[in-house]
Amino acid sequence: MTVGNFKGGVGKTKIVTMLAYDNAQVRHKKTLVLDLDPQGNASQVLAKTANIERIDKTITDAISSGSIAECITPIMDNLDLVACNTSFRSFSKFVLTNFESEIEQISVIRNLLKPIKEKYDSIFIDVPPTISEFSDNAMAASDYSIIAFQTQEESLDGVSKYVGYQNFMVDRYNINLQVIAIVACMIEPDDNLDQTILNEAREQYGDAVLDTVITFQKRLKRYSREGIYLQKNKNGKFDQWDYKAHDNFIKILSELDARDAFLTANA
Template identity: 30%
Template sequence: MGKIVALANQKGGVGKTTTAINLAASMAVLGKKVLLVDADPQANATSGLGLDINGKGIYDCITGQAQPAEIILKCPDVKKLDVLPSSINLVGAETELLEIEDGQRRLKAILEPLKPQYDFILIDCSPSLGLVTLNALVASDSVLIPVQCEYFALEGLGKLLNTIKMTKTKLNPGLEIEGFLLTMYDSRLRLANQVAGEVREHFGDLAFRTIIQRNIRLSEAPSFGKPALLYDASSTGSINYLNLAKEFIKKNKS
């Protein structure tokens, strides 16, 4: 039975989609069957893997116009990686979900039947705490929170943690924090080391040991529609995410 993990942070530009793409691809390369769910209207996780953002997507599942099996795409370059794509249409889901009975659990109803088919289902959430992100939290077993090693990184984290706590209390008692992932790390910067130190001190074992360093190859890869591992396997970013995948899999061994 697969585990559903939401990647969430309402602050944009923290490396959330980069993490979703590269963690999913790295785990697939390591032999795990992975489904990446793009729950962001920007559809960057979809386009970043070279897939079409103009076809049917998760919005059609939410509105009942299509079943996931009709929409799920196979990643052309990574054998064990599937994608439930997104499109700009997902913007309308915020309104649609208000009108659907038990709308907060819509995504759970869509993903729950898929769990036996995958080892891991990763949900790339939008940089907001709207109804679609709430749906992702309700559907998930845990939340992975990327934290950039920059000024204001910890600002707003309290709001996200309160949302997770509220979701756990009222809608999803089994929801746990998978961990905090330090991203965009530059060891030359005093501030980056300070933020990393604060996260580790405050969250202890919940902080992943693997740190994602700032790397130009990670930024370039999506424009070629590839995960960093296939764009430049020897790059620092590729190695970081491969190490993260190994740590993640080891942590989740029963």
């Protein structure tokens, strides 16, 4: 699954890292995060989560060696990472100089993932907010996309642009990719504008918009700096702020399961 929107700062990386953490830690599913953003935000958060100081091998090494298996960084039980850093900014140049046909150019990541794909229950791909070789390769490598949006002016515009571009990719290259979910991010429950735009999204995209919305929470912001955690108190109960932060994402994972089952049955 690729979490996309051609806009920065809407909450894509937050979704990728939280869904991956909870899928692995809470649901015990074998999970991989593939970071394709040269800014490496997802890699940094997951490295902090695991107290890893330095990651040696990244997606750039996987591409030059042709083998991704040796470039996997284990983060915790059931959670692996293929990391990214600024060296990956030359991906577009690499793709354009090494592959002639367009279909080969968009299939670099898909081909790289093939030997390890079946080892995981879920793979979450994080991308930069650009229409580029990064996004095209992520789309071609994915079965599903999750479109993140923030309830600000122009943000729904971003959703329709993303859907439009995805349809273009599907038609042009005959790739097998569906929108599994549209997710509202950083919602302030008391903000009228947020609620208005959320209603507008539901009118426009119907059931594609998840019932679960991701609320704005200081704890979620803090995880970006400190790494992700889910602590229990002495009485064995989850810390209430951690629990609240993770709860949104655990619910989203259930919604995604139901949709996957439905889409697979009706394929």
